[in-house]
Amino acid sequence: MCLPSPKSQESAGNEKDISLADDPQQVEIFSFFALEENPQIENIAIGVFDGLHLGHQKILERLLSLGTAESCLVLSFDRHPLAVISPEQAPPSLLSLSQKKNLLHLYGIKHILFVQFDQRLRQLRAEPFLITLKKIFPRLRAIVVGEDFRFGLNAEGNVAFLKERERNLRVQTVVVPPLIRYGEPISSTRIRKAIVQRNIWLASELLGRSYxxxxxxxxxxxxxxxxxxxxxxxxxxxxxxxxxxxxxxxxxxxxxxxxxxxxxxxxxxxxxxxxxxxxxxxxxxxxxxxxxxxxxxxxxxxxxxxxxxxxxxxxxxxxxxxxxxxxxxxxxxx
Ligand SMILES: Cc1cc2nc3c(=O)[nH]c(=O)nc-3n(C[C@H](O)[C@H](O)[C@H](O)COP(=O)(O)O)c2cc1C
Ligand SMILES: Nc1ncnc2c1ncn2[C@@H]1O[C@H](COP(=O)(O)OP(=O)(O)O)[C@@H](O)[C@H]1O
Known part of the structure; x- marks a missing residue:
């Protein structure tokens, strides 16, 4: 599944580091700050990926085109960051964590890392996030993200921020543009809107599978x-x-x-x-x-x-x- 380093698995039993989703099919969630070094991973896609819609699937395809499945990892979060930043604005999920995990495997992803999005991670600035990421994955060569990817305190990190640090970190930024369907970009927000309007057909079209x-x-x-x-x-x-x-x-x-x-x-x-x-x-x-x-x-x-x-x-x-x-x-x- 994800990060098989012995320490991180040890910490799986530690309540401070790990929380289990309210999902009976318990999915392991790791603290970003307790992750052990993993020299196997060279390419990472980062995002919430709620819905794993057709646009997300393009990101996964791009990730897998960069190396062997063994060298690729998807880093996602145990909840929508807004659930911590501004809970009243947090959108309901399109997928449970176990659905997301199973679908990622189905789309060819071998290594999946669900990171706990908590106050500590929220407070982490973009620069130390990247430096820590590079420490955890010393052979990291590419980060694959969508155009609107944001990270770090107050969402200060974005694609431009990543690109500026490409040389220093020796990590390439691969940006996947949004996919357009019926005149508009596919997004989790658009899919949620379709479901709320009972347009399950459109939601399923944008997901690339039935909701x-x-x-x-x-x-x-x-x-x-x-x-x-x-x-x-x-x-x-x-x-x-x-x-x-x-x-x-x-x-x-x-x-x-x-x-x-x-x-x-x-x-x-x-x-x-x-x-x-x-x-x-x-x-x-x-x-x-x-x-x-x-x-x-x-x-x-x-x-x-x-x-x-x-x-x-x-x-x-x-x-x-x-x-x-x-x-x-x-x-x-x-
Ligand atoms: C296809 C379907 C349509 C239903 N439509 C209504 C409805 O219009 N109004 C209503 O009060 N209950 C409706 N029900 C719910 C039934 O009242 C409910 O299934 C029944 O009371 C059994 O409840 P229970 O599972 O708690 O025993 C519907 C249930 C089904 C399966
Ligand atoms: N065709 C069916 N569709 C759904 N549930 C069924 C069916 N046949 C048997 N069951 C069983 O019956 C239960 C529902 O019966 P029901 O009288 O509605 O009781 P309850 O109030 O517990 O839902 C289901 O949880 C399931 O175990």
């Missing part, structure tokens, strides 16, 4: 089975969700794919002032899903959630929702 929402099945009140549509209630979701509503989707569960109908809402028909819950009924499935991981994708808005006067009315509406979802999906698959 996926992953969570773990928790127990509810058992009312779903009563009306004939058991729903797996998802918790532990560490990503941006589209606005509340009823959606058709596909559901991956243990390498199998099902069609599903999902409701992200407060269930006004069965309770007053309930919490927002994402729940999904899998078509042609029966079994126990409690504690299992589900991944929802090809998410398609069907309608707004409504308060029904009786459960039979809700039931007949869900039958219509299933019909609508089938009409949407089936022609594409059969």
């Amino acid at each position: 996926r929402i992953e969570g773990y099945v928790a127990a509810g009140r058992g009312a779903g089975k009563e009306i004939g549509f058991p729903t797996a209630n998802l918790e532990g979701i560490a990503q941006l969700l589209p606005p509340p509503g009823v959606y058709g989707c596909q559901v991956e569960y243990k390498n199998e794919i099902f069609f599903g109908v999902a409701n992200y809402g407060r269930r006004p028909t069965v309770q007053e002032g309930g919490e927002l819950v994402l729940e999904v009924h899998l078509l042609n499935f029966s079994g126990n899903l409690y504690g299992e991981k589900l991944s929802l994708f090809n998410i398609q808005f069907l309608r707004e959630e409504k308060k029904f006067l009786s459960l039979p009315e809700l039931k007949s509406q869900i039958e219509k929702d299933i019909q609508k979802a089938k009409e949407f999906f089936m022609p594409k698959f059969f």
Whole structure:
């Protein structure tokens, strides 16, 4: 995975150095200040890379073009820097850390380093950040970044700053320009906006894959089975969700794919002032899903959630929702 130097792995057990994401699939997070020297790495891409969209994928391609996969590393952070700098402005994530890790591997990255973005790292100025980076990776030859990359206290470091230090540090700066799709640059912000507007199709286009929402099945009140549509209630979701509503989707569960109908809402028909819950009924499935991981994708808005006067009315509406979802999906698959 990342930095296999014995000390940094030792520090993996040290709570001061390491925090674990609120992700049951624990991803290791390293303190930048406790990293051991790693002479293997020659090329590094640095960034938050939220979404790992097509623009980010270009950066990864460029990185891998510079040397062997063994010599390349992606340095990312355990959270969006704004979560520390200005929490109220921090955007919701498009990917959980474990999704990001798995996708990076899928895109050919062997070495991934998640650095804890804390107050100490925030206070670090751009110059010592670079010097420390060069100490950790003494054979570093190239840093690959996007055009708008910023780093160091008050975002004082940028591409120009890196370029000025190329000679001194003997590290080349490789800048990857933004990728344009439908007249605008691809960015995590644009993708978040599309999801908030329920334009999951556009979000997926810009990601270069379907937007996926992953969570773990928790127990509810058992009312779903009563009306004939058991729903797996998802918790532990560490990503941006589209606005509340009823959606058709596909559901991956243990390498199998099902069609599903999902409701992200407060269930006004069965309770007053309930919490927002994402729940999904899998078509042609029966079994126990409690504690299992589900991944929802090809998410398609069907309608707004409504308060029904009786459960039979809700039931007949869900039958219509299933019909609508089938009409949407089936022609594409059969
Ligand atoms: C496709 C679908 C559509 C739904 N639409 C609504 C709705 O419009 N209004 C509502 O109050 N609940 C809606 N629900 C939520 C049900 O009320 C809920 O699944 C049921 O009460 C079971 O809850 P439980 O999982 O806590 O047992 C919907 C559920 C599904 C699967
Ligand atoms: N087709 C299905 N789709 C979703 N969950 C199902 C399905 N068949 C069985 N289940 C199981 O039933 C549970 C949901 O039943 P439900 O009556 O809605 O209870 P709960 O209130 O616990 O969500 C799921 O968590 C899962 O374990």
